[in-house]
Amino acid sequence: MNYYLRRLAVAIATVLISSSLVFFAIRILPGDPVMMLLGESAATPEVIARMAERLGMDAPLHVQYFRWLTDLLQLDFGTSIGTGLPVANELIKRLPRSLELMAGGILVSLSIGIPLGVVAARRPDSFIGNAASVLALIGLSAPTFVKGLILIIIFSITLGLLPSSGFTPFTQDPAANLRNLILPSLTLGLGFAGVVQRITRASLAETLGKDYVRTVRAKGVSENASVYRHALPNAMIPVIAVVGIRIGSMLGGMVVIENLFNWPGLSSYLIEACYARDYPAIQACLVVIFFVFSLVSLSMDVLMGIINPRRRDV
């Protein structure tokens, strides 16, 4: 238990430190929210000063920082410079959408990547094994928007089975929500399925040669049972580690997909905020992303501890 408490403390510290770095980094970048808001032409020095004061940007940097930090610790994410509305409202609306898309993508990548990896590892020189690897490589190397467009062309334009884009809240119409979810999830998941396939294949191929698998076979256990009960669980340990890292970084990297499928999630909000130099919104988005990242890696650690008894004694 001690181990998990330590990991939790590390996670919180990570979120705080990385958010603080972002706070300073965006202020070093060129571009000023005051100017963005006023527009180049109409700005007289007094107007600029008044606007800066209203946004709280006239104070020295360290004062701004501590103001931001105290607000953050009270879960106050500030007010958007662009809209004048609380950033939290937008986050509460958009985060679940992104998480839903992420869950869909992970589901797709695991349910495609793991079986293809198992096939490739168990029959390394066969046609089906090589086909599995080639398929995974295509999924991995094709650019996201190409995959997205191909899927739209096949499933919505040609076959007319699924909507090409759009978002319906789950609470409003669950069926429509899920139908809308399928194509973006596939687009997101296919690339990652390639990664999962490669790690599964490499890890399982190694595990299949382990002495303990031979011990199991020597007990009279069939080859299939020895793979699924012993080799595969052991082979999943590195897969979980990589999946954990990738899931965490997925949240901020879904811009293309969110735009392509008109899915108003967190990534697109972050990009809009960046264009508008909407500092509070950028910071809030990144804090949330860091937080989800830490939460995911923390839960991966817990999961790892459940699967791998050696980890619990660390």
Added chain:
Amino acid sequence: MTTASSKPSASAPLLSVRDLSVQFARKDGGLAPAVRSLSFDLRRGEVLALVGESGCGKSATALALIGLLARNARVGGSVEFDGRNLLSLPEREWETIRGRRIAMIFQDPMTALDPLYRIGEQIAEALRRHLDLSSVALRTRVNELLTLVGIDDPELRVRQFPHQLSGGLRQRVVIAIALACNPEVVIADEPTTALDVTIQAQIVKLLADLNRKVGMGMIFISHDLGVVSQIADKIAVMYAGQVVESGPRAELLRDPRHPYTKALLASVPNPAMAPKQFLNAILGTVPDMARLEAGCTFRNRCPQAQEGCHAEPGLTGISPSRFARCWFAETGSYEGMERQAIRPFS
């Protein structure tokens, strides 16, 4: 230590190996031989030791006898067990024999157990696979097995994971797994090699005791004649995939006939050695099995090799139970050699 005379010796052999050969298919399409025309009989309650350097085909033999050779292996000859030739058995039938009637003890206890499962579960898996036991009977049997292999506090150990046990304890667990279903044949592939010397002695003693108590036939594979001399009833010395000398332990150790056996014996440390006296090393290396030349395979390392050794020697009978694959096995000189028909020893 057990002696051959104290063993019950049933007439029909339990396991009868004839002309066993194992070859591995290489990527380039060629075949690399690992075991060449190996023959022996194993009787109930008997311990047969296969001795030789690494690469001489000991482990390939072991895996062939339990049907777990890699996919690229080609096996020839026959292994008669309970009226059936094991080598022609379909996989499905193998699964009813493996762990049930023929079991195996592996070399490295640090890697032979699945790190994700508790000790009790790993032993129970063998029992569940072959025997129809209630969960209570299963638990009782697991505890019984742990006690049998000399593990104290079985109640605690069954709940532990492999990484919580020492190497010696783990090897006892591996032995318990092998003995779970009372197999008739146990193949122990270098069961002490990966252990500390003090633990080695304990494990050898345990195996000898179990052999006497349970009465299973055992094939004990080792590179160490010193270890083998403590447990074996019969010894077969292997070199380059063949048996080069075989016979009852005491006779073979007292009066080795093959120069390779002599050299192996000379490389075992003994208390009578003078201080700073070095052990005899066997010069040269094991020949490349993929490029074996005709003639005696040991001749390039043999101190008494002569012209005649370019011809391949057969197994020469020294006594009804002793054979050596050397032109000089019987008389010590080339001219006087008399060849006998190649027969397996029994």
